[in-house]
Amino acid sequence: MSVRSSSEATLILDLDGTLIDSQSGIERSYKYLCETLSLPQPTTDEVRSFIGPPVEKTLREHFSMGQREVEQAEKIFRDFYLNNCLFDYKKFDYADDVLLQFHEDGVKLYVATSKPEEMASQIIKSAGWEEQIGRAHV
Secondary structure (H helix, E strand, O other): OOOOOOOOOEEEEEOEOOOEEOHHHHHHHHHHHHHHHOOOOOOHHHHHHHOOOOHHHHHHHHOOOOHHHHHHHHHHHHHHHHHHHOOOOEEOOOHHHHHHHHHHOOOEEEEEOOOOHHHHHHHHHHHOOOOOEEEEEO
16 A cells, blocks of 8 residues: 655544544443442443543533533543553554554654543554654644
8 A cells, every 4th residue: 555646645543443442441431430420331332432522522412411510520531541541442453554554655644532632642652653643633
């Protein structure tokens, strides 16, 4: 596969669900949040639907929270995720090869994610993609 062309190419990739499977850590974090706030536990299918959209949106729409509740719940979720689940992911089998090929072909790679930039950067570093991926965009 080659994407060489006369102009500089840029590719923006989603992190969760495209490069990594982070469902396990996200699911653990939502379960912790629900236990902490005495909320109903989400099903595995519900958690799948939470992957991608910002946590704030999920809290507002799925759990019917107001702004003050969202701020408190998001802090609980993010603190738990950062301290217990950040590296609880699996790289998809194709990710290393595809990123390396694009990088070798001169494509500038970036990641778009709803995770805070610092979290996304730590995942990119732990996955060994620092050289291929320019930076994370929130």
